[in-house]
Amino acid sequence: MTDTMQASPKQGGFDAQRAMDFARSEVFERTFKEGMGLVDETAAYLDGPGRAMSKRLSRAAALAYAGESMQLTTRLMQVASWLLVQRAVRDGEIPLQEAAGEKYRLIAREPQATAAYQGADELPEALKVLIVRGAAIYERVRRLDESMYDGGEAAPANPVSDQLARLSAAFGR
Secondary structure (H helix, E strand, O other): OOHHHOOOOEEOOEEHHHHHHHHOOHHHHHHHHHHHHHHHHHHHHHHOHHHHHHOOOOHHHHHHHHHHHHHHHHHHHHHHHHHHHHHHHHOOOOOHHHHOOHHHOOOOOOOOOOOOOOOHHHOOHHHHHHHHHHHHHHHHHHHHHHHHHOHHHHOOOOHHHHHHHHHHHHOOO
16 A cells, blocks of 8 residues: 555545545445446346347337447446546555546536437346446446545535634634
């Protein structure tokens, strides 16, 4: 381990200690295993049984299959990337300040709506299950990313507390 894990409590608008505590937690380990497992499971399905099933779909359903599978794999790759960055932070391979940068954050800052593709009701049940699970892990990681790196910005400002803090700082109390 290197000194890249040493961080002041507040850095660049985020709570560095909270981010490091999460990266070292059992919750992170479970989320990492679940996310990476889902990436592997989805790849195996899309390359195997899903590919065979997609060839038997109607034209509309085949287009829905293509769109949904592309959206699913994109979300899962974003999740995998984010999880790998957090592990690299934990292991001292990437400084926490760098991981908090826009380059390593999830693209979407808002909950993701799913596109309604014509023919989606004909999709194989296994793909529908993967889509639901993929959306759930993406949303969980999006909320983690937001709470870890936007934590200071997400809380509404309290003008009274802010003013008291300024007065206290000004008068050395």
